Amino acid sequence: MEMEKKLFEAAIEGSVSTLKTLIQKDPLILDRITSLTFFHETPLHVAVLRGHLEFTRALLSHNPQLATESADSLGRLPLHLAAAKGHLEIVRDLIRVCPGACLARDKDGMTPLHVAVAKGARVEVVSELTRSSPESTRLRVDGGETVHHSCVRYNNLEALKVLVDELPVGENDNINLLNARDDDGNTIFHLATLHKHLEMIKYLITKPGIQLNAVNKNGLTALDLAENAPRDMQGLEVLNFLLESNTQRPTNSSSSSSSPAPNKALPSKSIAAQENNAGANNTASRAKSWKRFFTFDGKNHLEKFRGEIFIVSAIIVLVTALPIINMKV
Template sequence: MEARLSEAAMKGSVDSLMKILQEEPLILDRTIVSCISETPLHTAAMLGHLHFVKELLTLKPELAAELDFHGAAPLHLAAAKGHAEVVRQLLLADPEICTVRNEDGRTPLHVAAFKGRAEVLSELGLVKPEATRVVTDRGETVLHLCVMQNRLEALRALVEEMGGDDGEIVNWKDSDGNTVLHIAVA
């Protein structure tokens, strides 16, 4: 049954999901309590299957907080892939997931910055503005990550989102003592 659920998530088939749930009404609950590494929501979020994600969140909103074996929530995966609509739905289900760190010490905002997902950064910044101030385990801000990866559009989106920032985050030093400007010059 779990294989069919996984296949439905990969295809984004809401019809298949509903058939599986008719046959096995507790399958989503078992997904939450089992030790599997990924939930169907992880798969659907990563692949950008918006309707499937919405249906899962309607049925089991707590799936949004489940972490895979890398410590990533479905929001990390959707943010990495740039699926802004999926990100929006996940944030509606649980806005606190915006600050959850994966095994690399990165939040979904950090992942989006690293990948240059400007639209996702705007979504995350709107819902949880304080998330823009969370640093990685190496003391890097989202601005550090954008500059390190040469993600100028994402950097622009972040700066606009932050608006009248007091300069603290711009002048923040990572664990090596580098500010965003140091990294840009290097």
């Protein structure tokens, strides 16, 4: 076991010379390492976590199976760790040795691409994983979410841009991925609105083919989610932007999650008329959004609570007057 201990110490330090010495003394040490230790992690896991590129290359040259045959206690291959840490050159070497590792899932069902997005790794790593395995962009994690959903959930706009703008798939496939739905019927536009990621909403609304008025399984569009969200300045900014962008509710009962309304960035008026009325429309939209701040289900909160406020006031006056009445009695 002393040799194995020295091997792990060498992995921690990134000492290639020590690795070579140990292999000279015991040529089979790397073949036996996974069965001789109580840990799931291999020296390759350790070297990848530490970012030791040359040590990683030395291990792979002697035993490339380490890249795929051994997962750690969380089911992660070395490629998962390299992606999470953003070690671009190590990612490339691991993919070169075993491209299939791009599709491997850890115990949470996440591929290296999902992990890179969730951990906010360098966009170059996301790009490398995407180009090496376009198929990984179609795999879903728990809840039926694609990696595009993960970009929105973790507010990783730069990663989303890589997936949308650089993904080597056909135009129709790209549109399908943009409008893919999770188990709740939410598209990434729904999710961006729900999490109030305004910059991501502004980016998505410019992409051709995205369905701004899609309906989820609860019959809600992105605009519905914005209107029913807790009221704060961030939510109000999102709502105001959606109103100005002319996102809509379903217009009739035939609208469903399987046939969402198409993307309409502007209402169907003549260009000249739109230019003449742009200022008035923007002012009306802003006024409408402020009005909606006090509105829910078409009823004005101030009108709704006027009677209640009067009743509460009357009770307060009565309670205040009771001691005086008792004194007189």
